[in-house]
Amino acid sequence: MTSLPREVLKWTQSLDLTFAIKNPKKDFNNGYLVAEILSRYDSTKIQIFSFDHGTNTNTKSDNWGQIKVYLKKKNEKYPKLKDLPIDNIKKLLSNEDNATIEFVKELYCALTDRK
Numbered sequence: 001m002t003s004l005p006r007e008v009l010k011w012t013q014s015l016d017l018t019f020a021i022k023n024p025k026k027d028f029n030n031g032y033l034v035a036e037i038l039s040r041y042d043s044t045k046i047q048i049f050s051f052d053h054g055t056n057t058n059t060k061s062d063n064w065g066q067i068k069v070y071l072k073k074k075n076e077k078y079p080k081l082k083d084l085p086i087d088n089i090k091k092l093l094s095n096e097d098n099a100t101i102e103f104v105k106e107l108y109c110a111l112t113d114r115k
Contacts, residue, residue: 004101008108015040019053028100030055031063031092034107038070041078041111046070057093064089080110 004012004024012021017036021027028034035051050066052059068086075081084106086092091099109115 004104007114008105011108011112012037012104024101024104025095025098028104029093029095030060031067034104035063035067037107037111038067042075045073045075060093061089064092078111080113081107084110 004021009021009024012033015037017033019027019033021033030053032051032053035046036048038046039048046066051063054060064086068089071081071084071086073082085099085103088099091097092103095101
């Protein structure tokens with residue numbers, strides 16, 4: 001599936017993100033909206049001003065790298081974040097096998113405790 005399930009899309013819309021999600025595969029690819037979602041849940045540990053909404057490879061790599069560091073830290077409130085598939089950043093950058101969409105779906109499950 002190359003799109004987000006309706007429930008996940010409604011969840012992202014409820015977060016009042018900076019950018020409307022029109023093409024999830026493209027919109028989440030640079031990591032900015034993922035960082036914004038994480039900052040909505042944990043604004044003390046992930047600062048959105050540290051992220052850039054650019055589309056070049058360096059920007060995307062930096063954004064996903066910061067997300068990876070955040071997710072690998074112990075999080076008492078959201079322990080499932082540590083299990084998210086963030087190790088292969090290259091796969092996320094190229095969106096190989098819809099990696100970005102799958103990541104957002106798993107992020108939804110980890111933050112909302114829903115399936």
